[in-house]
Amino acid sequence: MTVAPNRHTINRHTVNRRGTLAPRLGLSLTLLGAALAGSGQAAPAQTYSVQTYVFKHGELSTTDPIGAGFIKVSLLSPEKSESTLYVRGLTPNTAYMAHYHALGPKSGALFRTPCESNGPITLGFPAFKSDARGRAIVKLSADPATIAGGAGAYINIHRADDPGDIPLCAVVLKDGATTTPAASKGADDTMADMPGMASTAENTVTIIDNAFRFKSGGETLKIKVGDTVKWTYDGKVTHDINSLSAPSLKSPKLRRGDTYSYTFNKPGTFGFYCSFHEGMGGTIIVTAR
Amino acid sequence: MNAIKIVLGLTAALTLGSCTMMNKPTTYTFKHKAIEADPAAAGVASVSLGNAGMSTTTLTLSGLTPGKAYISHYHAFGPASSNDPCASNGPVTVGFPNFTADAMGMATTVLSTDMAKIAGDAGAYINVHYASDPSTIPICAPIKMVKG
Structure with a gap:
């Protein structure tokens, strides 16, 4: 099993000194200090974000029927994001690969979610292997710009020996995604038995x-x-x-x-x-x- | 006996920076951090070695906010950088006595401490913080430029 290095996440709701709540911005980091420079007011803090996207089983795949999981995307700085996959229900001790995909040509009414748009690969996760219990955790560090917007519309998980079979896909693109705020109940709870999710x-x-x-x-x-x-x-x-x-x-x-x-x-x-x-x-x- | 003391003293001196000489202070210049606080803040840290392995560090600062309370610490080299001690986020090693800037924004504080506590990576840099918000660090003096 490929085990991700130690990871961290930051959940932040920042109230700036004008008293407004800085919004969660997905794959963006707002440096509000510049906007306030010269205004006579102290600069507020940086706003970081953590977003969680849930994997759905592909309707056309019969592989790994109990496969499930989620991905946490943490914005660590304007130049660095960290995407971590937490999946289970995979075939034990089997090689897999995962990729960010751009929104594909099957757009508009031709697809219900970006997962069906057949987009090109934007960025690949490190190849990984499920453990004896069919679980895996994989981390990818990337420039946020590389996977922003349509460039990082969805994430597919494939068996390494059959990339055409896609048991799991997570929609990341805004307005097409099933998102679960990291601070709320949701994906974390369903994965509580996985390493990395035992925050008691x-x-x-x-x-x-x-x-x-x-x-x-x-x-x-x-x-x-x-x-x-x-x-x-x-x-x-x-x-x-x-x-x-x-x-x-x-x-x-x-x-x-x-x-x-x-x-x-x-x-x-x-x-x-x-x-x-x-x-x-x-x-x-x-x-x- | 005196010869032994001299040898020990020189050894200690060499572990603090590269140029410290026994009984001759070494001066390190504070640099302003890239923040808005106290834009004119500046100063020096003067480090001298005394007897019995003791060191004395004197901070002479200017450009601070008049009447404001400050704190200052020696920090060890942290994990965030190997060649920029002030950016390395190291742990506090020894604290200076608290001080308040005078009406001209000037301040001085003196720390006497065991040389061993600030030798090598343990005394990589000195930060000056707002006492009311230690995360506000107007100035920092790098002491040891390379980790390890």
């Missing part, structure tokens, strides 16, 4: 001023490989989360109401800290399943 209450870290608090108490949290830890911010002063031992564990500046999630896919002891405050840190011990 016990795996939640509360950020206060100026300390991290584990639900379990103390300054150390013990989890299993594939578990997700979620930091929720309940303080007043801005904090961030960094790690010397897991460099990809790196949040933007977090404010009240923000959450940050990170999945640990390797065993080890991982310290984390706020780079703004002395002595504000904790440790997560990840052991094999």
